[in-house]
Amino acid sequence: MDVRVQTVGPTEPFLSARDLFQTEYDLDRPVEVHVREDPDERTWTSHDDDHHILNISRQAATSAMARELALHEYAHMHRNEQGHPSHTQSTEEVLYLALSGRSVERRKLTHCYQIANHMKDIYADDITLSVAPADKLVAFLESGLAIALADRPVDPATWTRRTPASDPEITAVNAAFALALVERHDLVGRDHRLYDLAHAAAQDAPSIRFETFKRHFRTLARDPGESEYRKTLVDVTREYAIDSGQAAD
Incomplete structure (x- = not known):
């Protein structure tokens, strides 16, 4: 499972969430993480044919919930790859x-x-x-x-x-x-x-x-x-x- 943090910001929560996620699941497509300055949007995910994009506000990325939020978004990506209804x-x-x-x-x-x-x-x-x-x-x-x-x-x-x-x-x-x-x-x-x-x-x-x-x-x-x-x-x-x-x- 390939996770790449594309912007300046913390990396540990996303890599820690990846390690935890991989104990039971995996993603076929790589994940690009973008830390955004807008505090009003906590996290949102988009899906392309060859990769997923995880957008997360800097406020959320530096919070105590950062790992859990990333893990939740990886789960959404997995459901997307599954073609879950x-x-x-x-x-x-x-x-x-x-x-x-x-x-x-x-x-x-x-x-x-x-x-x-x-x-x-x-x-x-x-x-x-x-x-x-x-x-x-x-x-x-x-x-x-x-x-x-x-x-x-x-x-x-x-x-x-x-x-x-x-x-x-x-x-x-x-x-x-x-x-x-x-x-x-x-x-x-x-x-x-x-x-x-x-x-x-x-x-x-x-x-x-x-x-x-x-x-x-x-x-x-x-x-x-x-x-x-x-x-x-x-x-x-x-x-x-x-x-x-x-x-x-």
């Missing part, structure tokens, strides 16, 4: 299938992309959690949810949204994702603080069927076919963009 299915196609003829708020469309990314992350973390300890990931999920809850509106009717993470509805879905991931891999006990945070997020968004989303994420088939995965993503998209609004009515 979660990483080959067009989100735009699913939105068309799920929402054709419907009028949907722009913010909800944006959130649907985030939900599709959650499903990709489930499959990436099935790999990540098979080779690395879960402690930092659980702490990362807990911290992210706590921050989103602290940023939620005091008066939703007059609140001006600042970021998607601050929206109570997508925060509830994010909380469902976090619990689904830890339950899928039996990472924490039911007395963990993550459950209290998730309960608060669900209370803030009564239109969201929290348990339904958690079940969708937790029970994703380990090795789905293309049509099975497409149907699942269509169902989750409709649940959020259409059915949650009807529940509110």
